[in-house]
Amino acid sequence: MSVTVPMTATRSAVDAMLQVEGITHVYGQGATAHRAIENLSFTVGPREFVSIVGPSGAGKTTLLRILSGLLTPTEGTVSLVGEPVDGVPEGMAMVFQDYSRSLLPWLSIEKNVMFPLTRTEAGRDERRRIARESLEAVGLADRHDRYPWQLSGGMQQRVAIARALAYRPRLLLMDEPFASVDAQTRSDLEDLVLSLRDRYDMTILFVTHDIDESVYLADRVLVLSRPPAHLVEEIPVPIPHPRDQITTKETDEFVDLRGRVARLIRSGGQPDGGGSR
């Protein structure tokens, strides 16, 4: 199954996979209204790995829901490969934080991975082959007949990643995917995602509240402010690949970058950004 992303767009098709322009989102009305996002704009290039960090409650999840077409913003537009997003676009997959809710407990993990593949585009055998291959890519090929609740949290999240891979997305959105797994598993999954990005030629937008993670994974980190969330700063991460959980994190460059991100977050998006006081 190959997902065709419309390439008819002209202007920004080449230089932007995802383009976000002037997004504002307000929940509710009147006195109880809550401004979650305020005039947010950024772009993500093809094959780029972008992390989004911000203080908790900064509207990161709201932003992802908007990007994925699940939520229509109050103002602003989102374009995927130049096409305005109106509803859930093709060629985009999502990995949710809450793996225990995003996997269907009544299906085996192979069936879970096959679930989003449409019946019209691929026969049953073909869908199964794709599912097996994706499970193999996340190291779970031998457990294809297990059920999600028989696996550990980390393995369940691997299944969710395999499901996204099987969907062959151009853009992969990840919503704090490793927030509820233990530290060791988390490192393993981070490296898995980096290797899969190369292997599957994907653009990844990764939302997290973990500063180390955001720097370690990304080519570029977007720091959001406290709500109403706006873009505080874009920080490029010029650390070369392949990266290593121990040596990369020891480099001055890494330490410096994570310090910058941390200060920006602590100041909550105040322009001075320093932690001097």
Next chain:
Amino acid sequence: MTSDVQPVDAQRRLSRRPTPEGEGRGGRPTRTTRRSRLWRGVVGVLALGLVLEFVTRIGLVSPTFLPPFTTILGEAVDVVGRQDFQEAVLSTVVSWGAGLALSAAVAIPLGVVLGLSQVSYRATRAVLDLLRPIPPIALIPLVILVMGQGLEMKLVLVVFAALWPILFNTISGVHDVDVKAKEMARSFGFSRLAVIRRVVVPSAAPFIATGVRLSSSIALIVVITVELIAGGASGMGTFVAEARAVGNQTEVVYAGTLLIGVVGLVINLLMGAAERRFFGWHTTKDV
């Protein structure tokens, strides 16, 4: 083999559940949403009333089948004022209350014993498993034959039907009591009986309360059913059955059925409110 744990249900109101739309900041039950819920409920009732009124007024449905909504409401007001109806309500409610109280008086001590003693539970389980699925209405003709048509007859039938939820909820509530709490009480030198009274029963109380609430609906069903069938009994069921049998008084049957619903609703509300009031601290495990 079969299930021991009887429904211990989560006490929630339908529209107050967490909903997909209510996710995030938009979903907090603010004063506005509470008012809009009330408002929508009123709109819903009025809309249904209007539709019912309309289809009868334009002759879409014959009034012998469905009288206009306003006619039914007017009739309901009349019926509420009638002395024979008031006596019927009293009779039904007394049978319900006494039956429920008796059921609790039998089921709670029995449940505590069966919940504490594994042997007694196993010994009686086969009997209970055979008795429980018997439809209580199967007993109505026998009990009427043996006991006549008075209050005792209703009570026996209500107890047989309403016993089960209280019994099984008490058993599972007692099973659920923290072993540590029991041991601690023992270590303070409480006697076995004192442990039951001070630790076991209070901890099982929320389960028991849920059982009582479930039994309350069952008790009402049984009372009304008996009244429908036993011609000599008195109560709201009898009232409606007679209105139908004697001259097909359509409006009265509609009004009576609606009023039975109102009594049922009031009973449900009171039982639910009492449970929340006394056991609001207890968070029933949800599925």
Next chain:
Amino acid sequence: MTTTEIRTTDAANPGPAAPGKGGLRGTARLSKRLAVDFGALVVLVALWQLATSAATTPFFPTPLEIVENFGKMFFTGPPEHLFLTDAATGDVFASLWRMLLGYAIGCAWGIIVGTLLGRSRAAREYTDPVVELLRSIPATASLPLFILVLGGGDFMRVAFIAWGVSWFVLINTASGVASIHATMLAMGRAFRVSRVRQLFGIILPAAMPKILAGMRIGLTAALILVVTSEFMVATNGIGFQLIQAQRRFQVLDMWTWMLLLAVLGYLLNTILEVTEGRLLAWHRKARD
């Protein structure tokens, strides 16, 4: 307005321990266990037999007489009818047919409307008072109204059963559908799963534990409703025969019909528990 939503019974409680490892000690342990598990039942039935054969009251035949009459009444028919008597094929099948048809319609209606209500918060809020009032009418209480409007035929009985059953299923379906976690629904939409597959692949399976719990209570109710409906203005059926036997003081026959109802109640309950256990194995295990 409290919703009495019925939770899934969980069979998590451990059954009797696995049989001993054979040998004499095993046998002794097994017989002891059987004595504990079924002793009380045997003693009770024996006492019933003794008491009723000693007593002179006409209302209480002995259990042996009842069982004997049960066999005679239902299983002494011609071989070409599989030894079923006219009572069995006529009255019992008539009741079962009404019950199952009404049950099926009630379940279908309850699941459809319950799903619609569960999906839309607004729909729930608009219908809440009406639903709460209608479902507070004890199921059997609307029988006179049904007879009045629909007459005394099978159509009325089936509609009456369907109406009564539908509320249990409707309330549970609505609550099951409404409490599906938002992430699960978002997953379906994020992967552009078609609406039909979202319904049959996500929403209904996720709500299935609660739907089945409602259907289990509904089946118990259906048996009660069919018998009640046959107590009034009927010409055949289990309820009709039961009340006829009582009116004619045919006490033994009355007890026999009661026994039949007890057996039916037990069978239905067992069938449903087994079905539910099969269908929801994932649910039970996933919770542990």
